[in-house]
Amino acid sequence: MRLSGWGRFPIAECNVLCPRTEADLIAALAQVPSLATTIAPAIARGMGRAYGDSALNTHAIVSMTAFAHMLSFDAHSGVLVAESGVTLADVISVFLPRGWFVSVTPGTKFVTLGGAIAADVHGKNHHKDGSFGGFVEWIDIVGRDGVVRRCARTENADLFEWTLGGMGLTGVILRCAIRLRRVESGWLRQRSIPAPNLAAAMSAFEDNTQSTYSVAWIDCLAKGANLGRSIVLLGEHALADELDVARRPAPFVTPRRRMRAMPFDAPGFALNQWSVRAFNALYWWKGSRGARQTLVDWDSYFYPLDSIHQWNRIYGKRGFAQFQCVLPLAASRAGLEELLSVISASGQGSFLAVLKRMGPQDSRFSFPMEGYTLALDFPAHPKALALMERLDAITLAHGGRFYLAKDSRLSRATFEASDPRVADFRAMRSERGLDQTFSSIQSERLGL
């Protein structure tokens, strides 16, 4: 079966297993066709929302979509026990009406709990609440030996820590317990701060660290004095009594969003720099003129792109690649300036460019660190890929690192140079024999 990540680049012919029960899964893991005397390594796959090749493997992909059962919920502590194939969309649809929301969410709700743990995803509240892993109480993970191991901070702690951000390379996550957050409504109070340049955007972040959510849309084509101009968006879950009187009786009811579809592959030229320019200009205009404080429903607030079904087709057939790095706080200003200058000079600014302040995080292999993260998409053509290599070099020079969930093209040397933890991760994998049993096309490319 031909598969890819969300970026539709690269595409690989994969052998996909779809076990329905735990026994099937264990049997499937044990039976994957053997290559000579060793078994061919496998990799788990959730919703395939990682952009690149994290969930690709030609020998054996274990699709976790049948593991979508919720197992228990403690309405006192907000702890949900569920199988790893349950999606955040599912969790929200069941628990928001009861006053609970996911504690950390990426920019799409169509990800599984397993994928969120494996990539240790971050959201707009990272500066305040940290990553997804902070809300995971325990994980049940199964290896090729068929043994299911419960791991937590107090039990098999090593495996627990390596699995958060371990990109599926420590085994298959079967079940987990996650803590939800209490909310009083399905609405968010959003405040937008237009920032004429990078310095203004960064001070908007620094001045608002108390805000639960913060993120900026950044105009990657602005140059010179306007370099880094953006709209910084702050958000808080609205309290019930902050809603219009008419909405108060049903605070969790929000308008159903109309789904739009991308019915065909947009030709590559649809995304030339002019359309990107127009898009960014519009956004800028809206942000600087629009009301400063508005109430936005949760779906539009957290998942603006989810209402466009298969929006990844906008980049056309050849697909796209995302660049996402994080720079340490002290080097952020200089590093971002250099990154943005190179991007704007190239005129290859992307449709989506997001800037976000991250809070401190200490973890074995997760992406986040205290500083600023920048994420933007490029069509997967040679010119853009060459530009991305220049961005890699700038990131390295400023002590930054890269997000595996977005990557499809980093070189092994760059990745190694970016992160001293790589050696530890490799050592852990070989010590446990995981290098023989679990791998993705990405892990093979990066030598993990």
Place this chain on the structure above:
Amino acid sequence: MGLAIAHRFAKEGFDVQLAARRPDELERAKADLEVRYAVAVTLHAFDALDFHAHESFMASLPKLPYVAVCVVGLLGDQRANETDLEAAVGVMRANYEGPATILGVIANFFEARGSGTIIGVSSVAGDRGRATNYVYGSAKAGFTAFLSGLRNRLAKTGVHVMTVKPGFVATRMTEGMNLPPALTATPEAVAERIFGGYQKGANVIYTKPVWRLVMAVIVSIPEGVFKKLKI
């Protein structure tokens, strides 16, 4: 498909009794229904072919249900059925004898109470026998006729009978088959149609609806022509 239907009714607040041969395999489905919809779910060991036990099975339920849905069925392998009579009889029994006997018993319980809805999942395959699946299809045809007669018998008793004729559905039964997307429904879509039909008191529904048309055409082809076709 059975679980998708259970989800759709549970979403509406119905408590659920799941009956299957290996009820322990349904533990996580039970938990899932309970967590998602805050309804009560019980599991019951049940074999549709063990008809001597049907009455005691019904009597043993903690509560006589308002709605009974039967999804029991077995596709089997047509080529094997042509020579292996054991296999053929298995298909005939799983699609006709089992479903018909249990729904017949349930009908008596519902009739005694004077209310209830019986939903039998048959198949478009029962509308006309075709070379590729006539053992399965003929058993489904029998079941369809049984449901029609049962509906007729119970019409004045307050008990309603609905026949469901799915076309292709992407389930375990059809896993690995190459089904035409335009004619293939998801189990969730089938469940939605069934729930809609239940609310409206429909007699016979097709899922997807386009199958009603497809089957009307297939049924209207004269036998002399039909026997030479490969469909």
